[in-house]
Amino acid sequence: MAENRKGQNAQRRYEIAEDVLRTNIAEGVLPVGLVLLEGPIAEILQTSRAPVQRALQTLEAEGLVHRFKGRGYLVGPGSDEPEPNRTDIKTLGLIIPQHADEALQNRASWERIYNIVERDVAGCVVFGQYRIIETELADHFNVSRTVVRDVLTRLRERGLVRKNASSHWIAGPLTAQTVKDHFVLRGILEPQALIASAPHIDRAALTALFGRLSTLEGRHTLDFLKDPSDIQTLFIDTCVLATPNEKLQELIRNNLLPVTAIERLLGLLGLPGDPIIITELRMIVELLMRGATAAAASMLQTHLEASVNRTIAQMKIVAIIPSPSATADYLTRVIEE
Template sequence: MTESLTGQNTRRRYEIAEDVLRRNISGGLLPKGLVLLEGPIAEILQISRAPVQRALQALESDGLVHRFKGRGYLVGPPGTGIEPDRTDIKSLGLIIPEHADEALQSRSSWERIYNTVESDVAGCVVFGQYRIIEIELANHFRVSRTIVRDILTRLRERGLVRKNQSSHWIAGPLTAQTVKDHFVLRRMLEPQALVSGANDIDRDALSGLLDRLVTLERRDVRDYLDDLEDIQARFIATCILATPNEKLQDLIRNNLLPVTATERLLRRLGLPGDPMLITELRLVVELLMRGAPAAAAAMLESHLDAAVNRTIAQMKIVAIIPGPGETAAYLTRVQE
């Protein structure tokens, strides 16, 4: 049931988002050169970034938008020398047909709740083990227990929660060993995906990614801490998820969820970033630009080996922190 709910509805949201953006571009409301970012569009449509990303990719394939050296897409065809216009899209009054708005909201309520629950869970599991009680979760969001079970099932599929012997829903603890396990899978999956999709990588996107990494590498790490999650996501989307193997794409995405959540939490706690991360990714991208996917995959393996060591070292620091000051009401700390 969860797969049907998430899979079909995500595709429909992507189609609706694409249609809304296409109409606003053709109608001139979104002018040529306007920078389109996934986050603000997702906020306007009240959906997640994933369907917005797919919608922008579809518009790019039709030549209505194109990538550039900065973040996001520019409205207009590539190769025309359009200058970026960074006007806030929220100020333009995006026209959303009533039927599209109703369709988006009826399909997005489940996803908005899911994203919140995922964030709540990911923010506490590094501190220990927590129990999630279905009825309390349902009451917290004022939704049915059917929706709650769908959400929890999806979280279990992504490795963020599990059921114990008493059939209680348990989140965490996220330990050094579980992090190592996820990185073992990353090392098995991601280099293989990089090699298998090397010929399908968007060269313009790859070039833009390289320029962005070079720019960040020249800056002090304290100046780009907020960019780390975005640049890593862009690297994964451009270099790893270019593989035509959709099953492999799904495995990689799901395995990355707890890893990304851990790194996000560590940054939220103020732990310093390592500038070597940017250098390592830049080396991978440079090798891809030179047409050396095997060497790029080997460099990616070295990057993942270094990344797991960095993450474990930071988790040792977190181990001496007492825990989050406040958690969601439906999360109850379990004594281990």
């Protein structure tokens, strides 16, 4: 019975997403040719990507949206290929009926707190090992332990937490060896994904990315150092995650979580990035624009090999920086398991 209720709740979420998108297409809020991406829609509806993904698949079957060579879907049946419209969907003022908003807001699930917990955990693991106590996490967010276990299970799937021999939930430490392990996987997955992505990359997005990288390359170093992770994320989204292999996309995203976490933390600590990253990414994009896919994949491999060395060098600096004086109250620093 509980499983049936769970399935019905999940169904309601994607049906609600369907109804919201269908209504906004019919009302013209979402114009023909608009690019629809799962992430921004999920953020607006405050749900996970899964129900949005399923909703878009249903709308595609109905002929209301269609896939194209770039990432995501275009509004419209696809009989006449319109020019992709990349207006930020958050600026369009989606019509969300009150009953739909309440249904989405009142869900008692891991989705409501996952992003906050992920951020809290990722922000401390580079400094050592922390224990997460289920009851304290539940009290902190005023949710059930079932919800907490769902959150922790997903964090474990993404490599941010684990259970030790005593069945305690442990986060970290994120060591040089674990970073190396993640980059080994990056070296296996991402160049192959780049090759698979090449025929599907949105050419306009690729050209725009090349222009942005070229501009950054010509600026003062400090312009790049303000947020090096932003341009790297854009590169991954545009060039690597354009692969139609959804399983490969998921593996890459999950493997990147700890790497992205440490890069952002290093930036927050004021550690300088390396401007050569911009040059390396610009070279990869330029090769893709020229149709030299194999050379671009080889350059990406070289970039990743250099990146792991840069990241570990920065982690050595972190080793002499005091750990944060304050973390979320459900995270307890431990010296050893």
